[in-house]
Amino acid sequence: MKLVTFYGSRGLRIVRGEGQYVWDDHGEKYLDLHSGHGVAFLGHRNPKVVEHLKRQLDNIMTLTTAFDIDVRDEMLREIDVLKPDGMDNIFLLNSGTEAVELSLKAARKITGRKKFVAFKNSFHGRTMGSLSVTWNKKYRDPFEPLISPIEFLDFNDIDGLKKLDNSTAAVIFEPVQGEGGVIPATQEFAKALREETEKKGILLISDEVQSGFGRTGKVWAYQHFSIKPDILTAGKAIGGGFPVSAVFLPDHIAEKLGEGDHGTTYGGNPMALAAVKAASEVLKEEKVPEQAAIKGNTFIKMIKEALVDFRSVREVRGLGLMIGVDLRLNPGTTIKVLQDNRVLSLKAGLSTVRFLSPYVISNQDMEWAVDALRKGIAETEGKKAS
């Protein structure tokens, strides 16, 4: 039997993970700045998450949301102080793309409008709805026709927002574009986007599947921009490693969604509830966003300083611990050399090396990563690091 896989093999067999590290079957230790596409932001096997999951495992693993259960009430209490502004409702699903699907469905139902607007370089997932608002043609084209109408505008282009019209149900955006190349929105753009959507009765969906839950230095990435979205999608980090995603909604939207509008067999199962509850506790107790902000600043500064001599480096950018090193060359070799030096990273866009670090990363780890990065870029440029 063969596994169908849509990701190229990294050629490593991983046997264990702890904190910011994973180990291969030869006992080699790696600094994991890939973190399973950003999932292990709270560290591999975060002790609190493991403890709550084990306890839940001994209790009950599966239960539909039609039945009440204490762990759900506990999760709701824990996440209440973390909720996005004015969003008193949460619905749990199992993956980022599912959260995006529900947000799109909700927008159509609430507004009665059909059209969605997204941005160039966006990534929102790979099921038919989320794929429709994902920019990369390579992902979309084989599966056309997708849902319509969809329009893609230029990210961070304020003038382009004039094209928004009142047939649009929602604009979906990433406060920091992740897969597209780690590109933060500008303050002016985020503000103009909110103003323009509000004026035209268009819902604003903040897709924070990658950027949310502390990674950028705030609990939610939109909070960097003094705006309030109407709907927020979260995933990856919110389960501390357990597969779970969420859609946050204000009352006026949640109240208009009723029985039959959506559903999920696994969504909100007791294990996911225990995971989100534990992850929320960790976020608060360990002041994770604050740590991500401080460590992210340190890491970006170290990277910038270490790469000043490299002509192939176009830009080092990011927010908190969501960091991209944009190159003028294909980043494949750099990512390979990083891995040879025991640092796992991932690609974003066509030319960016992306670090999605667990928040527990130390200064020593950063030095390790920066050293490996210099070697990687030197090899990419075809010369040895001095």
Ligand SMILES: Cc1ncc(COP(=O)(O)O)c(C=O)c1O
């Ligand atoms: C912003 C954003 N939205 C949605 C998704 C899709 O999430 P998933 O792969 O869990 O379906 C991703 C995944 O990388 C993402 O970065």
